[in-house]
Amino acid sequence: MTAILASMTMNAAEPNLPKVEILGQEYYCYEIKKGDSMYGIAKQFGWDVDELARLNPNTLGDMKKGAKLYYPTGRVTAPAEAAQSEPTAAEQPAADDSSEEPEVVEDLSEEEYEPITHVVKKGETVYSISKMYNLPLEAIYESHPSARKGIKAGEVIEIRQSAETVAAKGRFMYYNIKPGDTLYSLAKRYNVGVADILKANPGVSETNFKAGETIRIGLADATRNVRTELVDESRLQKIDNYKVKKGETWRDISKKTGVPVEQLKEANENVAELKKNELIGVPKTEVVQVEKEYVETDPRDETPEGRVELYDSINKTDSEVAQLREVRVAMLMDEPSSKKDQEFSRGFLVALDRLKHEPYKINFKVIDGRSSTSDIESSLDDFEPELVISTADKSFPAFLADYGNTNKVEIINVFDVKSDLYTENASMVHFLTPSDYFNDQIADYIFKNFGDRKILLIGDEDANDGISESLLPKLDDANVRRMSARELADFGFDALENYLVYAYPTKKEEAVAIIDAVASGMEKSPASSITLVGRPSWITFADAVSDRLERTGTLIPSRFYYDTQSADVKSFTEDFQKMFGHQPLKSYPTFAAVGFDVAEYFIPTIVANGGDFNRDTRISFTPLQSDIDLERVSNWGGWFNPACYMLLYQPGKGVERITVK
DSSP: HHHHHHHHHHSSOOOOOOEEETEEEEEEEEOOOTTOOOHHHHHHOOOOOOHHHHHHHHHHHHHOOEEEEEEEEEOOOSSOOBBBOOGGGGGOOOOOOOOOOOEOOOOOOOOGGGEEEEEEOTTTOOOHHHHHHHHHHHHHHOOGGGGOOOOTTTTTEOOOOOOHHHHSSSSEEEEEOOHHHHHHHHHTTTTTOOHHHHHHHHHHTTTTTOOOEEEEGGGGOOEEEEEEEEEEEEEEEEEEEEEEEOOHHHHHHHHHOOOOOHHHHHHTOOOOOOOOTTTEEEEEEEEEEEEEEEEEEOOOOOOOOHHHHHHHHHOOOOOSSSSSSSEEEEEEEEEEEEEEHHHHHHHHHHHHHGGGGGSEHHHHHEEEEEEEEHHHHHHHHHHHHHHHEEEOOOOOOOEEEHHHHOOOOOOEEEEEETOOGTOOOOEEEEOOOOOOHHHHHHHHHHHHHTTSSEEESSOOOOOOHHHHHGGGGSSSSGGGEEEOOOHHTOOOOOOOEEEEEEEOOHHHHHHHHHHHHHHHHHHHOTTSSEEOEEEEEEEEGTGGGGGHHHHHHHEEEEEEEOTSSHHHHHHHHHHHHHHHHOOOOOOOOOOHHHHHHHHHHHHHHHHHTTTTTTSSOOOHHHHHHHHOOOSSTTSOOOOOOOOEEEEEEETTTEEEEEEEE
């Protein structure tokens, strides 16, 4: 009935009437005027005439001027209490008794599905955000229309929610943690277990739960046990009017009517002092039996130690263990006979050889990635690894991501930069910088450092060029000019202008033509400031044209840089030579160095953090080729490595690696 009345009230104009609270419900209070009728009052305020008559039977019978009528607003102000006698002093719980009555399951009102805010991060797109929150694209465009033209880091997007978006099994309500919130308080508020919140948010623990973070709550998937009981509940039956006699007090009227003083005062909040002949409302209650659902709570929810125990149980970790004494590592080789996989595994073995004197044991298993899914999963089940490393460089196996999520095992995606499994799978670790993030970072670097220059775009636009796709919307069209490499060779650079030359071509011959054209322009106009930015693929032939690149001070975006002159690389090369009889094969990236870096970083890290990547455990690590500083994409997603660089070729100085992130 309450829901129906609420709907009716919402559809009518909000009456400008006093309101009172009776038994946890809010009511309008209307004072009858001369000439009023029941039907006229109901029509005036859009009220249900039958409900008006039920609540005010005696008052409506004589319609005395000054008498009060009551009608529900539809708003619940407090849960109805079960009818029961007050406990005696001996029955009262001690002040420090932490035991609580079972919690009543309450339905969330639409108002509780509050919108949340999402601050756009580098590399995020409208599509990736829609996937993150399991929303259709149109839902984001509706709240943020400008997103149709693209979004940029730092923008704030409102994510609107409703009962329909969170009620289905497997769907979630999203929540911005506020100051004062705790895992336990939110579990109680939304009638779920702390375990439910932890399972839905692998990035959350008792120790890192903090305001400002966003979490998801699976209301339809709650695992708390619910029992149903019939209980007695006081309900408002009707409200009569009573004419106050001379000298009467609230207590006098309470004795006459049998209505507690507090209920009388509740129904007459606007009556400051009782006066002779004043008409006041007298609520009459009845006791009815209703079904109530109660949740059986897990006692571990209530203490920090218990919540840590829940976290460890869910994530298969042990918070009391400082370090693992043994770590099992499985390598899933995508194509065991390929140069990529062979070199990667050899670099990995060099690292294992260096780690053999560490105070922990390493069990290492190689699995043929060409095997059937069932055979691979069976091999993993038998081995029970803490870490699984895959060398797949395209179409990363989704079943492996699912295996990691189910078994709470970290899965390292080493080479597939286009996979987005890490955005929604908490077990995934994306080693090389994801494409969208890389493109955004490089585009931001170019814009911040060269965005105020004259921009020359050389060659045919490439639909696969994510950097330019991210860069162009940032630029002033008036400063942008498109031309071919031949036109660039004849272009007259103005000594009073600064230029950025951005090259689209990826083939060596076309790239060399652009480099030479820039070199020619520098010679013809030495006072001009000209910067050439090449494509990431230029690194594959950079050694062959290094003199040209250095002469022009070319910048090449890259996820990695393998400095053959560094002491660490020379030491690695010597160890590799001793173990395999040849130097690491030249590749981009250097596969052997990737294998070495992966082993040198992830094995000591997983030992130090006990298999729990939520622990902020930093290890001493000097990479050969790529920095590693993992970030979690969301509290329910996985990890990615944001490392990316600009390689600056300098005349006579070789290459400087500029860290963009």
